[in-house]
Amino acid sequence: MTLHPQEFSQKIHAPDQPLLKVDGLTKRYGPRIGCLDVSFDLYPGEVLGIVGESGSGKSTLLSCLAGHQRADLGRIAYDGRDVLAMSETERRRLGRTDWAYVHQNPRDGLRMGVSAGGNVGERLMGVGARHYGEIRGKAADWLGRVEIAGDRIDDRPSAFSGGMQQRLQIARNLVTSPRLVFMDEPTGGLDVSVQARLLDLLRGLVRDLGLSVIIVTHDLAVVRLLAHRLMVMKSGRVVEQGLTDQVLDDPQHAYTQLLVSSVLQV
Numbered sequence: 001m002t003l004h005p006q007e008f009s010q011k012i013h014a015p016d017q018p019l020l021k022v023d024g025l026t027k028r029y030g031p032r033i034g035c036l037d038v039s040f041d042l043y044p045g046e047v048l049g050i051v052g053e054s055g056s057g058k059s060t061l062l063s064c065l066a067g068h069q070r071a072d073l074g075r076i077a078y079d080g081r082d083v084l085a086m087s088e089t090e091r092r093r094l095g096r097t098d099w100a101y102v103h104q105n106p107r108d109g110l111r112m113g114v115s116a117g118g119n120v121g122e123r124l125m126g127v128g129a130r131h132y133g134e135i136r137g138k139a140a141d142w143l144g145r146v147e148i149a150g151d152r153i154d155d156r157p158s159a160f161s162g163g164m165q166q167r168l169q170i171a172r173n174l175v176t177s178p179r180l181v182f183m184d185e186p187t188g189g190l191d192v193s194v195q196a197r198l199l200d201l202l203r204g205l206v207r208d209l210g211l212s213v214i215i216v217t218h219d220l221a222v223v224r225l226l227a228h229r230l231m232v233m234k235s236g237r238v239v240e241q242g243l244t245d246q247v248l249d250d251p252q253h254a255y256t257q258l259l260v261s262s263v264l265q266v
């Protein structure tokens with residue numbers, strides 16, 4: 001149900017305001033539904049998982065939320081600000097400062113021709129950092145935090161393994177202390193042991209930095225470990241949402257039951 005604009009604006013300015021408030025978000029591709037009437041609140045420090053089979057609308061929803069494509073209908077409020085009413089310049093600024101986006105393929109989120117240190121430092125420069133020594137020091141610190149050895153700081157990402165590239169992408173994203181991080185299948189395409197290590201690292205960073213995260217995945221084990229709340233999508237619609245353990249242990253919707261019984265091995 002879509003809220004009346006006045007009601008919407010009253011809600012987003014309430015003292016216990018969520019960091020992100022999404023109401024009736026809809027995106028169509030011609031006659032095809034990308035996502036339909038999606039509504040949810042995300043509070044500071046909360047991790048929301050979005051699961052569903054291929055084509056269920058997860059990526060469409062994430063890209064509309066992050067402003068990579070424009071929704072046809074609905075509202076998004078970030079920290080009380082109407083995101084869809086922002087100019088492109090304002091939204092880009094938000095993308096450099098408050099938001100971060102971790103792509104499934106690290107190549108989409110890294111500059112492959114720039115050193116590891118340069119990849120992290122570049123984000124700092126994007127928010128106004130200018131002192132070379134400080135930038136390099138902070139980059140070195142972040143490489144350490146994502147378990148990349150200090151002597152690799154001048155290596156290009158193309159010399160890194162897939163898991164290292166993904167950890168570098170995470171460092172590049174988190175170095176500017178964003179409040180909201182979008183993650184699209186961050187562990188997809190990695191070996192199981194590499195995935196486990198990355199998940200562990202992500203869980204620690206999310207907790208330590210108090211990040212709000214929206215994570216899209218088809219892997220229920222990932223959301224079991226990372227997400228406080230879970231949204232299940234089918235054919236562009238949210239068919240079930242709730243606390244992750246509740247949804248996975250006691251799924252109410254037939255589609256979620258099928259999803260859980262067919263893939264859940266955790």
Ligand SMILES: Nc1ncnc2c1ncn2[C@@H]1O[C@H](COP(=O)(O)OP(=O)(O)OP(=O)(O)O)[C@@H](O)[C@H]1O
Nearest residue numbers: 029032033034052053054055056057058059060061
């Ligand atoms: N650029 C596009 N043009 C036309 N239709 C699209 C486009 N992108 C997505 N769709 C359609 O929108 C629906 C949702 O797709 P979406 O990629 O969001 O699903 P998904 O759950 O992310 O799938 P996957 O897990 O395979 O990435 C599908 O029917 C898809 O065919």
